[in-house]
Amino acid sequence: MKDLHKRIMLGIFFALISLIPVISLIIMPKEKIVRSEIENKTLAVFPEFNTGNILDVSFMQGFENWANDRVMGRISWIKLKNSTERLLGKTEINGVFITEERMMQAWSGYDSEAVNKNLDAMNRFTERHSDVPVYFMLAPTALEIYRDTLPESAPVASQKDFIRHCYDYLTDITSIDVLPALEELKDHYIYYRTDHHWNPLGAYIAYAAATPVMGYTAAELNRFNIESASNSFLGTLYSKTLDSSITPDIINIYTFTESEPEVTVTVNSGNSIEEYNSLYFREALEIKNKYEIYLGLTMPIINITTDLGVSSGKKLLIFKDSFAHCLIPFLSKNFSEITVADMRFINAGYDMFFDVNEYDSVLFIYNVITFSEDRNLVKLNAGQ
């Protein structure tokens, strides 16, 4: 047939622009709210249709977000885009560096005014509780430890300098420097390859560095039995890039070889309280974000009581981000009661949850990136 190739082109074009939307609509889940586990995000919902929304164009913007999120084969499209980008020589995709070994969350610097506000808030908190020792562990992320694997010119700020700045700024808070120990053991598997967290071994190194500063003795590593609960963990950085070139991560669980103490974990989500009798939430192994095995999702308050077999056990209060989650199991070997507060979810002051004076120590645990972007620590002084 004459001009067959033209007819084929027409066929392809019209098939793509009409079949993709029709099939997308047909296979679209009926529920209003849909989560994309692999991307670790909730897909946009259909916008409300009314005159106000139309006049200020928010309906159209909402529609566009909804349409983008609900296109059939969305994940494959994104993967296609990201592999093209990598083919074109991009080393950074959606805020994530990808090297041969691993993915690392990008961080090019910080707003010193906002950071100093956080530090001021911590100083004020410490002044108010001068009889309780306060410690601060500012953990570097994989980006700092494995910076040498990136192109030299990559726009990466020094976390070492940032940590120095923060520690120098604080007045009565004892700093716990974990960077040198992590740096020294960087050849071991201490950070996840596809997630922005460190793993339990990285956390253990930090724990071993922290305990002497706080006046305790670390439980030796050889007392722990290491169980590989999963070797198919694809973390948050994978969700951002959907790049399959990096080996999936291993989820390890650390328990004492002889007589793991009994624990009770209460998780207060603000609306409900749930109780667990293990430091590891194994049901997380069934979901995509397997890091939740370490004390679950970030919640306002978590309480951990451990039967350490001593009459007057020590009590620890932690203010933290999610880096603390895989460190806390180790700390529970030294403190019979740990209260974990996440200021990102506590708005009306923490007094309703605990009294700081009842604790033997207060520990702030943050990673550099979260801490530099955090705007919630000022709430430490809410209502004071």
Place this chain on the structure above:
Amino acid sequence: MVFSSIPFLFMFLPITLGIYYILPRRFQNLFILLSALFFYAWGEPKYIFIMLASILIDYCAGLVMRKFDDKQKIRRAALLTSVIMNITLLGIFKYGVFTIDNINTIFGMDLNYPIFSIGSFQIPVKALPPIGLSFFTFQSMSYTIDLYKRNIKVQRNVISFAAFVTLFPQLVAGPIVRYSDISKELETRKITLNMIYEGILHFITGMGKKVLIANSIGALWTQIKMTQLSELSVLSAWLGIIAFTFQIYFDFSGYSDMAIGLGKMLGFNFPKNFDYPYLSRSISEFWRRWHITLGAWFKSYVYFPLGGSRKGLKRTVFNLAVVWLLTGIWHGASWNFFVWGLFYGVIIIIEKLFLGKILDKLPAFFCSFYTMFLVILGWVIFDTKDLPIAFGYIKTMLGLGENRVLTDSTASYALLNYGIILLVCVFASTDLWRRAYDYLRRKISAENPFQILLNYSAVAYQTGVFVLVIAYLVDAGYNPFLYFNF
């Protein structure tokens, strides 16, 4: 609505084309109008009234001119009304905020921006004009002016006239289609397989230019533009503005290609808007190849009526200056665009006076270098926040700025991440690809099996580009609309 978006591609386009192809011919113009109003309202629901006002004024002016065909004074009054009303709309909604800001600064006054209200419905004057204002007012004016000059016949059908002005492919970012370009097609048009095929090729090429090339390289400029001048190295400055040089070309010519392609799918032939402008060997030539329809508009409706180059040297220089200042501020209400227009005006006057003749005798590579150097400097003025930054940036490029460091890690990282895409840009802004393809077509006879291979590789290539475009649109990242100033 913009072409490079999922709602356009997967909702508006299939529905519009589907209905359009089924509809009987006599309803097609009405359907074009309705779909174009939807298309426009999707991005500017409030300001659609300005477009409707412009259409109505020019349509009525046309009827008046027809009715009083032998009364020159009335015809002239109708023309003046149309032109003055359109320019007033531009003056208020495009230059209003800029003018008031400058009056307030210069005279220390405190004037407020006007708000127009119809009942409880309010249309405020914003800093940014309604989308496409500069395009549709110019298109609409081309009708009344040509009618006055008796170059075209009156359009009695208000739907056909409104369909011409709102014709969605060219509504928001050109090309500036004149009434005379498509007056015949408004009445009778035939849509052939060939036209739709060509339309699809243009559309996909344009999409590829915009989504794959312009957006990718634009990210580099966005990043460098944010750098403080005191921290900007010479090489970074050059890389940044070269990135914008490619971004604006692939973005703008991509939009024009998409418009031309969509026009063809609807049965219209729009004029060409870009002709490999970065291959030019003088600034005058550059402007004959860049945004061709705008230059042609100013030439026909400003430069020639003022006397063009036929009224002596002084008058020619004056006429050129007027045209180029207008061209400058057509691109937006700011001092940058004013100076940018002036910059080109001065160069073109100099080329006209003597430089053009000298350039003719110089080697081609030198002329290309001269042209691109000035064009790139021009883009600095065009796309920086204000004039001090523009001049500071140019100083840095020339090694005379605050920071005289030749290169830094930003520059090497940019080369690492954008090196390949930069090469693609250089290659794609020349006509090498086109010439190679045309050469092969001519050399290989129609019966030759290689001809079939060539045809199918073109189909495979276009399909590949289109699939990539969809992938880039789904993962909506950086996808700016650059013509909000126009």
